[in-house]
Amino acid sequence: MPTSRPAVRALALAAAGGLVTNLAFPYHSWWPAAFIGVALLGVGLREVRPGTAALAGLTWGLGFFLPLLSWSLHSVGQWPPWVALSVSQAAFVAAFGLLYAVAAARLPAWRVPVAVVLWVGLEQARMIVPFGGFPWGTLAFSQGDGPLLRLASWGGTVLVSGVVVAGGWTLAELAARPGRRTVLGVVAAAAVVAGAGLVPVETGAESGRLTVAAVQGSVPVRGEEALGQARVITANYRALTESLAAEGEEIDIVLWPESAADIDPRTDDEVAADVTAAQAAVGVPLLLGTQRYTTDTRYNDYIGWRDGRAFASYTKQHPVPFGEYIPHRDFFRRLSSAVDLVGVDMAQGEDPGVMDVPIGRLGRDVVVGVGICFEVAYHELLRESVQLGAEFLVIPTNNASFGFTQEATQQLAISRFRAVEHGRATVQVSTVGVSGFFLPDGTIVARSTDELYTEWVGVEDLPLRTSLSVSDRLGDAPRTIVWAAALLALAAALARRGTPSSRRKGNE
Template sequence: MIDPRKLRALLRAVIAGLCLAASVPPWGWWPLAFIGIAMWDRLLSTAKPRARFVRSTVLGLAWFAPAMLWMVDLTAPGYVIAVMLFALYVGVAGLAVPGRSSRSWVRWLALPAAFTLAEAARCTFPVGGVPLATTAMSQASAPLGQIARVFCAIGVTFAVAVVGVALSALWERRHLLGAAALVAVLALWLLAIVAPSGHEIGTINAAVVQGGGPQGTRASETNPRDVFLRHLEATNLVTTPVDLVVWPENVVAVEGPITANREDAELSALAKKLDTTLVVGITEGIDSSKFANASIVYLPDGSSGERYDKVHRVPFGEYVPLRSLLESVVGTNSGLSLRDAVAGTQPAVLHTPAGTLAVAISWEIFFTNRARDGVLHGGQILLNPTNGSSYWLTQVQTQQVASSQLRAIETGRWVLQAAPTGFSAIVTPTGDVVQRTSISEQAVLQQTVALRSGDTIATVIGPLPIVWLSVLFVALAWWFATNRFTSLRSKLRPQRSVKNRGPAKSAI
């Protein structure tokens, strides 16, 4: 028979995980992230190592199962594997917290750091990371999201965990420690508000084109020419004069070089007609096993400009990791994609008459360092051409908008997100979404946006300082929790001298 106390603990772990799930888009109830972390800390406070691991893993399952539900339609086995794997990351984070320490402050030192390391690991491994349903996304529209300007999105994760620990400390009536943690986060937020965010060097009139069409469709079910024509039609909604027009990712799908296909001449004529810089997402079939995914520029005179080929590809979407091994096990007719995208090698930037454009194609916007690469190479505005038309529900699309908000705050740049069926969006350097389309509608988002220069602190230092700080805090917590700290403290404590003691009495 299951111990009722253990059952209650597991139920609390489920509730804590559901709080974290509800805090991220599309739900976005961001204060629940703090409550979820506080509940997690209470679950770890007196738990043995096995209980810490089990409770934390259950929390992770309750977090990722609903927050990554969209993946069921893409790959049901992959959904199960991803949820279980990332839940184990949280389980390991629970083990990394000294739960049975008699000093609560030791646990509170470790918990934010361990949680941050689990999120950092999820954004890195395996297959380059899967940074979906992250804690930082939950704060993209909340006050703490501004901390990304200083310590990147991973710093936002750390701050959320500190607030959760502060709530737990207040629950334990450790008011001084709880208040100190809240004051530290407030100070960090104030630093982010006044920290450098770049400066405006000019303005352009920009238009984001969304061709519209049904959501939840696969490329194999769609005529590429229909998608292209819908975007040509939608571009008629652009008001001239316009300096920059942005089309979504891979809405031009051709075999062979784009220059050998009729779409090249049509796009050239469109750019010349609008007298604008046109940035278009294309895929080019190279051969039976490879293709390219790129953003290319058409100049106002109709000639071709620069191109950027996507660097960070979607695993199992744009390439199959360990393809030869998997095909030897499941066969070549297993449903795996037959072609792999060729990864780009050039900086994520396009030099155009409209300005120097940083580019993060689709999946790349979820990664701090991809947007950072473009800005460090001179990007004055950040483009995110994407394509989420094949995804079920709106979880990925809303989380992508949240990622665009975080990248805007991190880099101090406007972000133009273009999607064929939604969501397309325009985001300010402070992370405010000033325009956003609906799903499946045909629309153009157009307004004056600023070209900006100068680096934020986050752009300069990147995410690694918070990662290494977290490693240090976990190590310190375990040192404090062990006898090494106690023995060192006893050695440093001054010994009392005994004076005027008489001779010892002999025993009779």
């Protein structure tokens, strides 16, 4: 255990940095905190050895991920899965600390760019591994209320996270050399960040407009127990939709959330009757979430309903590991009995998230892009939908099992980011909240309150778009470039001869 003064200082700054960075995410959503939290880590990692830097990275990661992911404790009801998830994500920050210490010691003049490519490279890797990745806590998702949000259209999470790290690490470097130049540097960095708010983002309709209704029906009980009230929940959605129809407002499409009909209306006559009655009342296509069971597995479907039958469907492609299915169940059962809370594993769908929905007023099918619940965190899924012609995006989600936690608002922030990244109006519709409508520039048109387990119906006129954002045209190129740059930085550092500048006597 490191005990020298630089080591203790590094760990203290790292712990503070992780906690401060969490303030940039919902509930708090104070976006400048991300820069400060990263800067604190940057200051702490100066003049320490790789082992201490790795431990500092782990400390920062735990200070950040433990509070950020505390909703998983409520969902599972046991602390080991929450801690395990947090540690698995913090390990990436530990790897960053280790690699940064090695590279920065040999490339001291390149500390800021080295930090950027290593951080963003590992953050992108965290989106993929293990078990398909877990993008929650990506720095870019903290910038919804700040000027950097507009950069999402130009480079997605790679660009936005990169600017956050560059800004934070620049502050750290300036703090190491206090003086008049430091003040000027901070002002210049702030001006660059503020200037991002002037970056153009197209929002106008390109293929017409659509009046969309989103129904948040809530549940009669809270938590996992709500799943036992499936028929009651669907009947409640029917009642709310019939009330919407009675108001006489002209709409083009109605959206229900994930698991609004937890019993499949395609196989159950009673549920089908409720769904059919609701759709007949509004007289326009109804999209809703349901579960489809086979002999030994299940699927999470989002279906289109009209005239008493399903006319389109999408099956979730990225089920949540340990939430919707258990990988290596026998092994993990030895570690926690919580794995058996998932009784039937969910299988993944194979087809992309697009649905052709006939819109009577427009006289044509509108291509709707769909990402179910946590799929909103995986940019490649929605990017594929947009590249296949999606004109607006729907994020149906069921947040009932997370209680009164920040999970719902964290997810809403990701949906907002995706609206800008893909240049599409986006609707998140939740069972219990939070639901919202976003324009392609991230403007919040309407949203339910932060009070969860409430009923809410929103109706908004949204632009339909067909062009691709720069981010979508680039595809995975930014990720590939940052990975290549990270490897190049490490190779250059290892190839450089001489004693690393940070290995000073007494440092650990």
